[in-house]
Amino acid sequence: MHSCLKFALSIFLFFIAATSHAADPLPSWNEGSTKSAIIKFISKVTTPNSPDFVAPEDRLATFDNDGTLWCEQPIYVQVQYIIDRTRALAPKNPDWQTKEPFRSVLAGELNNPELMTDHAIGELFAATCSGMTTEEFESMVNDWITTAKHPRFNRLYTQCIYQPMLELMEYMRENGFAIYIVSGGGCDFMRPWTDRVYGMPKQHVVGSTVATRFELRPEGPILLRLPKINFIEDKTGKPVGIHHFIGRRPIAAFGNSDGDLEMLQWTTMNSGPRLGMIVHHDDAEREYAYDRRSLVGRLDHALDQAQERGWVVISMKNDWKSIFPPASPSPTTP
């Protein structure tokens, strides 16, 4: 009798756990129209016999990274990487002290308009992100990303990721979605850490690529990163990149800036159930507030089109209970 009771109790607890889990797959999202739009969408595409049912192999969702999955202010993380690499390489390049664009970076004059030209950015990129093998670059990114901290939040960049979006990605995965990152950031800058941080394996990361050359060296074959951008995965490049890398058209897309406009159009302006969402940064207190006039992550045309196209605008301030995951224990704090 005793063991029968235990058995009944464990069954009961199992159902409680299962039910409460099913009841809130998005615990960091406040109740409201945004959260219910997500849940309604997932529910209708996964309900067999629903007119909006979508076969699992067609459940594809794409997520922008900068500003959608992690913090992109006050400066794109990859730009900070380039700045830090420039500083690290400066002792070996004494001429950089007087030569632009390096001089401005080393002097911390990041608002210098000379830095904003394509030529300047290309020079900085070439100096810091090319000339090494892909394996060397991966190891350099790994070294940096496991130590570099956000200047305001004083936590690793990989901890300045959005807890509600982590829950959303997991919720979609559990519902049979294949999910991909589709970012203007470099493939090779993201792939070293996306699996650990987002559960997003390398082959699910679509991004900008650098020209790369195969060489058979005496020590073995290598891929050399060349000082030349191969493809920019941004704006109109996002649907193009999705087509090249994945070969299928998403039914859901998540972005936060005009760089995501064409991905949102390509995803949602089609027949069948579609979901487009925009993370709107309106929370200066807990994160940042910016949109139409921001240099980083400008959100203007996509915001204008949101209503007409039926895209859901996520208010970071109102829709998200928390922004970042709980802080990881750090060896430097008690």
Add this chain to the structure above:
Amino acid sequence: MHSCLKFALSIFLFFIAATSHAADPLPSWNEGSTKSAIIKFISKVTTPNSPDFVAPEDRLATFDNDGTLWCEQPIYVQVQYIIDRTRALAPKNPDWQTKEPFRSVLAGELNNPELMTDHAIGELFAATCSGMTTEEFESMVNDWITTAKHPRFNRLYTQCIYQPMLELMEYMRENGFAIYIVSGGGCDFMRPWTDRVYGMPKQHVVGSTVATRFELRPEGPILLRLPKINFIEDKTGKPVGIHHFIGRRPIAAFGNSDGDLEMLQWTTMNSGPRLGMIVHHDDAEREYAYDRRSLVGRLDHALDQAQERGWVVISMKNDWKSIFPPASPSPTTP
């Protein structure tokens, strides 16, 4: 007692089935050193505590398509597609009757050296494979591939695939491998049918790409195929494309020509267990026999390096019990 006997019998039969299945995952492969090389490799990388154990997320294998998974003689299938499209479009282009390279194609003079230049191939490609949306192209490929037949075997090209390689792919999938096609053929030419024919979903097909432009038209967003090759996924382009698309380095690679040389090098010339295999077409009776002097699928340098690099050369004639899958029932034959 009767039902007990039935139960015992069914258990017994289940074990027989399970055991015999486990005993021969490659029924279309003859016994011998080639087949055992495959089985030994799969066994050692999947045996926990083996010094050669490879974690499932690192079990990546890449397969060339033309000549490795399906027949590439007497002419690459995609080239036949271009020829057939040229013929189909000829009535609307009367000037092609006198204008090269179209004239030669329409006259069936396929050995005309004028056809072999990059310029001629580019013109034929532009005329037949660009100027339409990606969705229109997919539908055109689908229409063709479901009807076009191999001139010698008189069966659909998608039935001129190698049964032993189908078994090998399935065997690797069952053992936790992620498997990809990495082909010089066009992504958009292969993806419409690879899932149905090989069980290879679109996002697992890496191939050459055409430049593509996003346009927001009144009827909706489209991707327009431009008359310009974006990337050739062949020779040194194979490791580069593997890095861009997948971001990981394979531990096994399968090819049949010098176009696969660098993929084989990149895959096998590294620490840890590695498997490189070359399908050698030495079976003129059941398929074709060609290697060093063939225009299509030339196998020369890769064959020279096979022994030194430890690549296993598959003799189609001796290692394969059968070449193609059993013929599908066709409505045109009784």
